[in-house]
Amino acid sequence: MKKVLSGNEAFARAAYEAGVGVVSSYPGTPSTEITENVAHYKEIYTEWATNEKVGLEVAIGASLGGKRAMSCMKHVGLNVAADPLMTLSYTGVNAGLVVIVADDPNMYSSQNEQDSRHFARFGKVPMFEPCDSQEAKQFTKDGFALSEEYCTPVLVRSTTRISHVQTIVELEDRVEAPKFAPENNIAKWVMIPANARKKHRFVENRLELLKELAEGDKYNKITMRDKKIGVVCSGVAYTYVREAMPEASTLKLDLAWPLPMKKIAEFAASVDKMYVVEELDKFYETEIKAEGIAVEPLDRDLCGELSVDAVRELFGLLPVEADVDTTLPFRPPNMCPGCSHRGIFYAISRLKLFVTGDIGCYTLGLLPPLQAINTTVCMGASIGMAHGLDKATDDMSKKSVAVIGDSTFLHTGINSLVNTVYNQGHSTVVILDNTITGMTGHQPNAGSGKDIHGNPMPKIDFAAICKAVGVKEENIRVIDPFDVANAMEVLKEETSKPEPSVIITNKPCIFADRTVIEEPYFIHEDKCSGCRVCTKLGCPAIAWNASKRIALIDENLCTGCHLCIKVCKFGAIEQRSK
Amino acid sequence: MKLDILMVGVGGQGTVLSSNIVCDVALAAGYDVKKSEIHGMAQRGGSVVTHIRIGETVDSPTIPLKSADIVVSFERMEFLRYSEYISDNTTLILNTQMILPPSVADGAAEYPQSKVDSVKSKFSKVYEIDAISKAIELGNQKIAGMVVLGILAKSVPFAKEVWEQAVKDRVPPKTIELNLKAFDTGFNY
Numbered sequence: 001m002k003k004v005l006s007g008n009e010a011f012a013r014a015a016y017e018a019g020v021g022v023v024s025s026y027p028g029t030p031s032t033e034i035t036e037n038v039a040h041y042k043e044i045y046t047e048w049a050t051n052e053k054v055g056l057e058v059a060i061g062a063s064l065g066g067k068r069a070m071s072c073m074k075h076v077g078l079n080v081a082a083d084p085l086m087t088l089s090y091t092g093v094n095a096g097l098v099v100i101v102a103d104d105p106n107m108y109s110s111q112n113e114q115d116s117r118h119f120a121r122f123g124k125v126p127m128f129e130p131c132d133s134q135e136a137k138q139f140t141k142d143g144f145a146l147s148e149e150y151c152t153p154v155l156v157r158s159t160t161r162i163s164h165v166q167t168i169v170e171l172e173d174r175v176e177a178p179k180f181a182p183e184n185n186i187a188k189w190v191m192i193p194a195n196a197r198k199k200h201r202f203v204e205n206r207l208e209l210l211k212e213l214a215e216g217d218k219y220n221k222i223t224m225r226d227k228k229i230g231v232v233c234s235g236v237a238y239t240y241v242r243e244a245m246p247e248a249s250t251l252k253l254d255l256a257w258p259l260p261m262k263k264i265a266e267f268a269a270s271v272d273k274m275y276v277v278e279e280l281d282k283f284y285e286t287e288i289k290a291e292g293i294a295v296e297p298l299d300r301d302l303c304g305e306l307s308v309d310a311v312r313e314l315f316g317l318l319p320v321e322a323d324v325d326t327t328l329p330f331r332p333p334n335m336c337p338g339c340s341h342r343g344i345f346y347a348i349s350r351l352k353l354f355v356t357g358d359i360g361c362y363t364l365g366l367l368p369p370l371q372a373i374n375t376t377v378c379m380g381a382s383i384g385m386a387h388g389l390d391k392a393t394d395d396m397s398k399k400s401v402a403v404i405g406d407s408t409f410l411h412t413g414i415n416s417l418v419n420t421v422y423n424q425g426h427s428t429v430v431i432l433d434n435t436i437t438g439m440t441g442h443q444p445n446a447g448s449g450k451d452i453h454g455n456p457m458p459k460i461d462f463a464a465i466c467k468a469v470g471v472k473e474e475n476i477r478v479i480d481p482f483d484v485a486n487a488m489e490v491l492k493e494e495t496s497k498p499e500p501s502v503i504i505t506n507k508p509c510i511f512a513d514r515t516v517i518e519e520p521y522f523i524h525e526d527k528c529s530g531c532r533v534c535t536k537l538g539c540p541a542i543a544w545n546a547s548k549r550i551a552l553i554d555e556n557l558c559t560g561c562h563l564c565i566k567v568c569k570f571g572a573i574e575q576r577s578k
Numbered sequence: 579m580k581l582d583i584l585m586v587g588v589g590g591q592g593t594v595l596s597s598n599i600v601c602d603v604a605l606a607a608g609y610d611v612k613k614s615e616i617h618g619m620a621q622r623g624g625s626v627v628t629h630i631r632i633g634e635t636v637d638s639p640t641i642p643l644k645s646a647d648i649v650v651s652f653e654r655m656e657f658l659r660y661s662e663y664i665s666d667n668t669t670l671i672l673n674t675q676m677i678l679p680p681s682v683a684d685g686a687a688e689y690p691q692s693k694v695d696s697v698k699s700k701f702s703k704v705y706e707i708d709a710i711s712k713a714i715e716l717g718n719q720k721i722a723g724m725v726v727l728g729i730l731a732k733s734v735p736f737a738k739e740v741w742e743q744a745v746k747d748r749v750p751p752k753t754i755e756l757n758l759k760a761f762d763t764g765f766n767y
Contacts, residue, residue, distance in 0.1 A: 236639065239637040239638045
């Protein structure tokens with residue numbers, strides 16, 4: 001049967017068809033829907049891990065235990081999981097293990113534009129690069145068999161234009177994966193130097209065997225068309241090349257690593273000019289040139305994504321002149337109406353605190369009118385950076401806070417808090433506990449009290465964790481983020497203390513708990529003074545009527561969160577009665 | 579046959595459901611189809627765009643510049659952001675609903691109505707509909723997207739029965755009748 005599936009649905013389907021037993025991942029755009037879709041297959045044990053490193057380690061354990069296993073993450077997630085990956089390359093696997101890593105060229109929802117192909121070379125492990133959903137499914141399935149045959153973890157690289165693109169896929173049945181007994185093999189699994197030295201040799205030998213696979217008939221097909229131009233390409237870039245230059249000969253790299261250098265040399269010899277078209281870094285080009293094979297130069301931007309038009313332009317094929325109107329009023333992303341982050345950010349912005357921020361919906365606190373985020377680096381960085389800021393300055397700890405979400409705190413924030421306490425820092429950490437991983441589409445986490453399927457689970461007690469790591473009980477404050485006056489008072493008190501403090505907000509994301517939504521508010525035109533305080537909250541439901549010079553509330557958007565009445569000094573805002 | 583459809587709107591307007599139905603129809607009609615969308619950071623209230631490409635074989639999942647056959651704008655001004663895709667032969671299907679961008683809502687900028695009017699004239703054919711009002715007449719504001727889809731269905735060469743089956747397969751069972759009524763309203767508009 002044929003079906004239109006997104007790349008992410010196809011990756012999930014591959015896990016099902018390949019007889020996978022365990023999947024453990026941390027959400028991250030554009031990879032999140034892979035694991036969400038795997039969770040629909042009841043044959044597969046699926047979980048949200050606390051971070052990508054944990055997710056991969058769970059997958060390693062599952063492979064050791066004899067079940068095919070998978071872990072999925074965004075590109076920066078693989079940085080977190082890089083530690084286990086690098087040594088997993090040495091140990092190899094028991095049952096097949098595939099890691100799917102989704103890059104984000106053009107950074108639609110990411111903090112950097114790193115190219116994950118480097119991890120394949122770095123870790124000396126094979127990496128597939130599918131060009132559509134059918135290949136996403138096929139290569140991932142192949143990956144499990146290859147993992148077992150070569151005793152290696154297998155990487156599959158996606159990009160936003162693979163994960164979030166739907167194409168036609170031929171569905172197949174689930175097969176029972178080969179049976180593997182749980183393994184107990186000290187020489188293979190205990191990477192002390194004496195064992196690891198032998199395993200490094202094994203890794204180098206394995207890479208040579210994988211090169212033979214790459215040179216074979218199954219992958220990396222050469223298609224000869226016009227001999228004047230030959231293009232080496234992979235992934236979605238292959239589809240752009242095919243459309244922009246249908247006559248060009250192609251060498252399509254299904255395996256991004258290791259590269260089939262003999263085939264590439266043969267291809268180079270059979271065309272007049274050979275080019276490499278790839279997104280982001282000159283990964284293939286650098287390797288091919290290092291082999292002494294001539295590659296024709298292209299003036300390609302290393303930033304952003306390619307397209308049919310971009311490829312046409314590279315080859316001087318009538319670039320289409322098209323005007324883009326950049327003067328239109330923007331629709332920037334914004335915290336939702338009723339968002340539990342808005343009140344505390346308003347309080348922080350009123351106090352003009354310097355904010356070391358983190359990764360999540362609350363990064364949007366950066367935008368006007370709140371403008372209360374000063375740094376964003378990576379998952380968990382807010383707390384460590386606040387501590388460094390404190391140690392480097394005389395009084396910044398009194399004028400700054402670290403802001404981090406519940407899921408991000410559990411991901412990699414908690415260890416930084418231990419560090420702050422241990423090293424006698426003075427910084428104040430605000431944990432925005434909205435009980436959900438919001439930005440990636442509302443996945444449960446260890447603080448949510450439910451698992452990936454929504455079943456009840458133990459709920460992590462943030463205050464108890466902070467106390468256990470040594471934050472004094474009187475410096476741990478649980479507050480209602482909508483109570484702006486109290487939030488400002490507590491922020492002032494805790495930032496003034498020469499000790500570590502933690503402020504925990506206690507209201508859920510409106511998508512985590514729909515029962516918090518109440519009747520909407522409205523503004524009495526005659527009572528509104530036009531002072532515009534409510535519009536400074538940045539709530540999408542509050543607009544400004546310029547002709548009447550009063551504020552107004554869009555009752556279709558308002559969730560009745562009460563925040564605006566807390567700041568209106570004229571009693572002009574009232575709730576609709578039921 | 580080659581059919582490139584660009585669907586644009588504002589997060590939360592139901593463009594995803596509509597575009598999924600178009601893909602199902604193309605597959606059922608025996609064509610290759612690819613659909614590309616960007617979601618993530620700018621979901622709620624952000625500008626959203628979906629590329630749908632239908633043909634004997636489709637390579638790139640995104641539509642090249644100046645080659646959209648149909649632009650479906652679920653909001654009155656959103657097609658302006660994608661005017662680089664308009665060719666000399668592009669049809670516009672426009673839902674006239676206005677959703678104010680934040681800078682317009684707080685009075686700092688004006689809604690670009692004059693640009694809407696001038697760019698609209700660049701299309702070879704324009705279908706305009708106040709789909710929200712039609713949907714409210716039918717009893718539920720949420721089915722406005724289905725009215726728009728009905729107009730699109732009228733503009734492309736696939737059998738109506740195929741569309742109806744795709745709608746039935748994609749919407750919640752209890753809402754099938756209402757959705758088909760909305761689809762018909764657009765189809766007969």
